[in-house]
Amino acid sequence: MKTDIKLAGVGGQGILSIATVLGEAATLAGVQLKQAEVHGMSQRGGDVQSDLRLSTEPIFSDQIPLGGADLIVSMEPMEALRYLPYLGPRGAVVTASKPFVNIPNYPDEAALLAELDALPRVTRMDIDAVAKGLQAPRSANMVLLGMAARHIEVLAPDTIREAIRIIFARKGEQVVEDNLKAFDAGYEGIQ
């Protein structure tokens, strides 16, 4: 059993925290993992992506092949579309729906969301609004992780919850609780 995930976003949006939690969860569950990150110049407000591969079998390539991703998880809707050629035939897309516009030629929002919604398996949510509604505005990425957890067959949601506790423990109980609340909201799909 395997889940290959393309994590996407804009430099500074915190996709690596999602990767860190899933890495911890994989370690807890004894699931194998490879996660290729982007460092350096590309982090400065440009598009960033990380290939996260989870499997019960040995993993060779650090990169996911074209058409090989089971899941695209994106902090930004246009960035979700960027990796479509990597999405597999039964792959799902889980994305934040609010555009992050820091370029002059950002596409028309309605057309972009329509292109997203035309894909077979798409979940999108205004994760910033959900996080704000929960009084946990800094936990938007954990809302997204909750949404994604529905599609990560190789890890049980309780294992991911445990990983959130471990990863954020040093930031205090309040941060742990906020992130768990955000994760659950994403998992249950509460708008």
Next chain:
Amino acid sequence: MAEKKLLLGDEAVALGALHAGLSGVYAYPGTPSTEITEFIQGSALARERGVRSRWCTNEKTAMEAALGMSYAGKRALVCMKHVGMNVCADAFVNAAVTGVNGGLVVVAADDPSMHSSQNEQDSRFYGKFALVPILEPSNQQECYDLMASAFRLSEEVHLPVLLRMVTRLAHSRAAVAVGEPGPQNALNPDGDRSHWVLLPGNARRQYASLVEKQPELLSRAEKSACNALEKGKGLGVIACGIAYNYVREVAPEGISLLKVSQYPLPASLVRELADASSRILVVEDGQPFVEEQVKSLLGAGYPVSGRLDGSLPRTGELNPDNVAAAFGLEAGAVHAKAVNLAPRPPQLCQGCGHRDVYTALNQVLADYPSARVFGDIGCYTLGALPPFRAIDTCVDMGASITMAKGAADAGVYPAVAVIGDSTFTHSGMTSLLDAVNDNAAITVVLSDNLTTAMTGGQDSAGTHKFEAICLALGVEREHLHVVVPLPKNMEEITRIIREELAYKGVSVIIPQRECMQTLARRNRQKRAAQ
């Protein structure tokens, strides 16, 4: 059971070195190598053992200091990105001639596809050129394991060992089984001056002895567990370093496969593979280093494919898709490229001082259509992109000042150099001295954000010393200015630039304001401490 840790390839290299009894790491930050030194700087074991780990001014000072530690009998590590090898090449190549005492391992992290670089040179050529052993791990576990082998090998053959990484391995995380830390070497300076004083008489003897070591290095590579041949039928594949993973990901069952992670190229294994196969495909990340050697080894009659015949692309990094194509397998995209998509290039942070520098420069230079701005390596290279489009060149560390000088010598006016603080101490100080000695008509903008920002905010070697350095190099007091790059100071900054452009000698303007990223990090740490 060994403990398992989730580590980046870079972190696995660092921990492997620490567990191999490292006494000092010497490095200048450079993507994708930076995290090796950062891991050691943050390690409790390194602190406990007093492992020396502060950033160096450039790769050459790093290599020389490491050689000094090796001379004294201790194990030393040097880390850099591939282009850093160009900077330290003098010390590296000659360290192979002197030989080493304590183990000396040089990590060069190559960047095929140039994710954060200006070329994709393959560091294995440097290893071959210097006649030293090269190790090339294929995964994170080997990054850890090979460090112990590298230090042992270095001490056994008395040579520096080059360990070659690539971006995808340096910056990819996986679980690594780690062992226990071994002892550090005791202080034991080498007493044999005939090895270390490279006067021609000694150098000839040392170089002959280096050449004489080559059959032993080859024999070690041929017997090494790093190089393994699995025999099958039909196609034979040579997979070097990380390429092994792509081959295992996509290759059909039953082929013959030679995994290469130690050089010199194990010629006997290549011949054995050739005998067992009808043709050979060489899969290697970077330049066709092995492919050329295999062709020369097997002769024109034996069919060898790889990057040279187009089976694999001549440029860019390997991935499972181009390796699959080399096996004749179709690429697997099922969804077409999206329609509503725009490129999102990196850009200077909001509030960054470099922005104000380029705003000021553009404002003034609008009145000088013949002006040329010579850029350098760092975040501020992004000034080449919209909205600024403010620089005309970016070549190598320190080239801004010396290229501006050469252009001014040729008659370009105004000739402006833009260089960051860390790049200036890395390679710009000697350039500035040349300019001063020639009284070149150039205006140098030394944009000081008090850090090495591009690689994530490492300490910069010259912080708080730039005025003193410029004065000491001979820049005149009245043509040296420190300004604070903020929109409210635009009038002052543009006035100074105009005045200095009019001066037909060397001027240095130092816009000085902390990087937004390190400022934010400091504020976060302050909040956390409260």
